[in-house]
Amino acid sequence: MLSRRNIRVKVMQALYALNRDEELTIAQALRAYEISTENSFVLYLFNIYTLLQICRFAKVDAQKRHAKYLPSEEDLKFTDKFYTNALIQSLVKHIQLQKKIKDLHFETRMDQDLIRKMYKDFSNEEVYRAYIQKEVNAEEDHVDILHELYRFIRRSEVFNEMVEDLYATWEDDKSLVVGAVKKTLKALPAASDFLEEYQVQSETYQFGIQLLNRTAQDDTKIQEIFEPTLKNWDVERLALIDTILIKMAIAEFLYFKSIPTKVTLNEYVEVSKQYSTAKSKDFINGILDKVMKQLQEDGLIKKEGRGLLD
Incomplete structure (x- = not known):
């Protein structure tokens, strides 16, 4: 019943809570995700x-x-x-x-x-x-x-x-x-x-677990990757939802070898249409497109299967 897009939304919500509450642990965020999927x-x-x-x-x-x-x-x-x-x-x-x-x-x-x-x-x-x-x-x-x-x-x-x-x-x-x-x-x-x-399929559920873990644990590394693309923008001024969606997408670029880069980009643009501001979709699309191209040039995106980098 749950698609990967539904899972991405639930991970986004868990990460949002994690960012808003300094006392919340990754383990607690994972539990919140588990309850949400159930x-x-x-x-x-x-x-x-x-x-x-x-x-x-x-x-x-x-x-x-x-x-x-x-x-x-x-x-x-x-x-x-x-x-x-x-x-x-x-x-x-x-x-x-x-x-x-x-x-x-x-x-x-x-x-x-x-x-x-x-x-x-x-x-x-x-x-x-x-x-x-x-x-x-x-x-x-x-x-x-x-x-x-x-x-x-x-x-x-x-x-x-x-x-x-x-x-x-x-x-x-x-x-x-x-x-x-x-x-x-x-x-x-x-x-x-x-x-x-x-019932939620095990593979779909585990996708969310891995996405949440990777995004949360590698937060600093991921932020360092996309900050240079902001130019005159201060990362602190970005809407929290936009920041989370960008970080999740970068985690997918880096760590999910079977998901095509364009699918990842398009999915987060679609999620932003429902959960963020009217202009967010264009902003997120622009940032992710730049990050994706830079990561490809640096050889940091490694996908398995023909056409997954397209």
Whole structure:
């Protein structure tokens, strides 16, 4: 689920904290990075859990409707298929998924009153009423209603506030998690090994560990490399985020033999567009281009594979 760009952002955030807090150690920054990467998958699971909990209230709703002393025709026709359909049940009965959810104790973090309200609000949506009133639903109908529910969930201000209070990385990870959940829903019923795709891969995780270590440990050396390219600029006047991104990119130039130099340059320019000032992308692009060419002239960039220096 996590790409190298996502990892670069998490490393940048850990290095930012390391630079802002003099008492913070590299070991603590590494731990912060570890938690951040773990939280991406936890957030994915929490979103799936929320969706399942809302669907579960259809069963409660059906029981209440059928237990009425004078149920209406609508009450009598109401079914709990929103929860009992095969697609949702493939998640409800997924042993590995349910074990992870249990181990994370989501039930202690989730406000059941909020879930009840979200179900009630969604059940008043026309798209839900049409789904319930349809006597026979094709698999496509179940997929569509789950996508509609998840759209409703992720647009809920109360839900977003709750998740942000629980997980500080939600704002950064939201688009990533939303994409993963939508992909999961589209692929239902769930395969036995579907979770593997969404857990951080060891190689990707280790890339971040090495990048953080190299950038932090070789900070002085890296700064000496790019300072001459600043000309009349004082390094102390640079935005901290810009400085960190430049240092990370130089660490990649020097120590990551399989990553093409142009890929590194372009990646940090893209990250700067989201996390720094409007002019930062041009500044960072210019500095890194100069540094890259100088390092190549000095024979300090050693890449493995054809075309990696391009």
